[in-house]
Amino acid sequence: MFTQDMAVKLFPEVEGYSRRVKSDRRLRKDLNKLLRPIKNRLDRDTDEVIDQFFGNIGSIKSALESDADFIFENDPASTSVDEVIMSYPGFYAILVYRIANSLARLNVPLIPRIMTEYAHSKMGIDIHPKATIDSPFFIDHGTGIVIGETAIIGKRVQLYQGVTIGALSVKKELCDTKRHPTIEDNVIIYAGSTILGGETVLGHDSIIGGNVWLTESIPPFSLVYHQHEIKIRQKRGS
Numbered sequence: 187m188f189t190q191d192m193a194v195k196l197f198p199e200v201e202g203y204s205r206r207v208k209s210d211r212r213l214r215k216d217l218n219k220l221l222r223p224i225k226n227r228l229d230r231d232t233d234e235v236i237d238q239f240f241g242n243i244g245s246i247k248s249a250l251e252s253d254a255d256f257i258f259e260n261d262p263a264s265t266s267v268d269e270v271i272m273s274y275p276g277f278y279a280i281l282v283y284r285i286a287n288s289l290a291r292l293n294v295p296l297i298p299r300i301m302t303e304y305a306h307s308k309m310g311i312d313i314h315p316k317a318t319i320d321s322p323f324f325i326d327h328g329t330g331i332v333i334g335e336t337a338i339i340g341k342r343v344q345l346y347q348g349v350t351i352g353a354l355s356v357k358k359e360l361c362d363t364k365r366h367p368t369i370e371d372n373v374i375i376y377a378g379s380t381i382l383g384g385e386t387v388l389g390h391d392s393i394i395g396g397n398v399w400l401t402e403s404i405p406p407f408s409l410v411y412h413q414h415e416i417k418i419r420q421k422r423g424s
Contacts, residue, residue, distance in 0.1 A: 187304075188213070188216050188217060188220055189282060189285065189286075189301045189304055189305075190205075191208050191213060191216065192213065192285050193278070193281055193282065193285070194207055194208075195207055195208060195213060195243075196243070196246065196247050196250060196281065196285075197250070197271050197281070199268055199271050199272050200271060200272065200278070200281070202272060210240060213240075214236055214240065217236055217239065218232060218236060220297055221235060221236070221294070221297070224294070224295055224296055224297070227295050227296075228293070228294065228295075229293050230292070230293075235289075235292050235294060238292055239288055239289060239292060242288045246284050246285065246288055249284055249321035249322075250277075250280065250281055250284055250321075252321045252322040253277065253280050253321055253322050253323050253324070254267050254270045254271055254277055255267060255322065256321075256322030256323070256324050256342065257270045257274060257276065257277060257322075257324050257325075257326075258270050260324055260326075260344060261324075261326060275308075275309040275310070275311060275325075275327075275328045275329075276309075276311065276324070276325030276326060276327070276328040277325075278305065278308070278309055279305045279306075279309045279311035279313060279325060279328060279331075280313075280319075280323055280325060282301055282302060282304065282305035283302055283305070283313040283315065283317070283319065285301060286298035286299075286301035286302045286315035287315050287316070287317070287319075289301075289315070290315040290316045298315035298316075299314075299315055301315065302314065302315045309328060309329075310328065310329040310330060310331075311325065311328045311329070311330075311331045312331065312332045312333070313331075313333045314333060314334055314335040314337070316335045316336070317333050317334065317335060317336070317337045317338075317339070317366070318337065318338045318339065319333070319337075319339040320339060320340050320341045320343075320371075321341065322341065322342055323339065323341075323342075323343055324342075324343070324344040324345070325344075325345050326344065326345070326346050326347070327346060327347040327377075328345075328347055329347045329348070330347055330348040330349075331345055331347065331348065331349050331350075332349075332350045332351065332352055333351045333366075334351060334352050334353055334365065334366035335365070335366065336353075336363075336364045336365050336366045336384060337351045337366035337367060337368070337369070338366075338367075338368040338369070339351070339368075339369045340369060340370045340371035340372075340373070340390070341371045341372070342371055342372045343369050343371070343372070343373050343374075343375075344373075344374045344375070345375050346375065346376050346377040346396075347377050347378075348377050348378040348379075349375050349376075349377070349378070349379050349380075349381075350379075350380040350381065350382075351366055351367055351369065351381050352366060352380065352381070352382050353365035353366050353382060353383070353384065354382050354383045354384075354401065363384060364384035364385075365383075365384045366383075366384055367381045367382065367383060367384070367386040367387065367388065368386070368387045368388070369381070369388045370387065370388060370389055370390035370391075370392075370406070371390045371391070372390050372391045373388050373389075373390065373391070373392050373393070373394070374392075374393045374394065375388075375394040376393075376394060376395050376396040376398075377396045377397075378396050378397040379394050379395070379396060379397060379398040379399075379400070380398070380399050380400070381394070381398075381400050381401075382399075382400070382401045383401050383402075385403070386400065386401060386402060386403055387403040387404075388400075388403070388404055388408075389403070389404055389405045389406035389407065389408060390406045390407075391406055391407050392404055392405075392406065392407060392408040392409070392410070393408075393409050393410070394410050394411075395409075395410060395411030395412060396411075396412065397412045398410050398411065398412045399412075
């Protein structure tokens with residue numbers, strides 16, 4: 187599969203160095219084969235798409251190295267960058283997203299979405315390939331995370347499991363509008379929180395606590411949390 191072959195090309199340790207790294211020539215042929223059925227839907231020549239995609243490989247790898255370092259630096263449970271690359275589902279989902287996003291930016295239809303849905307099926311992390319996500323970026327645990335198509339995420343953002351960066355209900359004819367939030371730099375969003383709406387902006391250096399439901403913008407340096415009451419009482423007969 188091209189997605190996994192590209193992942194191994196960028197980071198052979200993803201599969202513990204057990205899988206053969208394909209040459210650029212072989213990978214170019216594989217991509218050409220993938221593009222052939224949708225050739226008439228491309229807005230440029232197939233060879234141009236392939237050249238531009240492989241011309242971006244250096245910047246993709248650089249961004250991913252920054253992502254891996256950021257995860258290692260901010261997760262007390264991680265013991266090395268290699269451990270992050272080899273075993274963290276969040277890193278793998280980001281890896282596939284950055285490959286798919288590079289193709290999406292070249293207006294390649296269908297294939298980028300298939301790539302991110304492959305990662306979704308393996309990792310339980312759903313990132314739309316057209317989302318805009320800067321580097322470094324950190325997904326911790328990751329299960330149940332959803333990031334929508336028009337979301338914009340800045341540098342050094344940290345997301346925990348169950349976070350949704352989604353859209354409010356909109357009509358199909360508004361599909362080309364910005365429907366998903368903007369997350370500025372240095373924001374942390376803890377588990378189970380839902381951030382919705384294309385006009386919603388989370389200001390930089392903010393912290394969103396667990397289980398927050400947010401559909402409006404907040405200024406920089408905000409602390410947002412959901413407050414609830416827990417009662418503990420003795421059972422009868424104890």
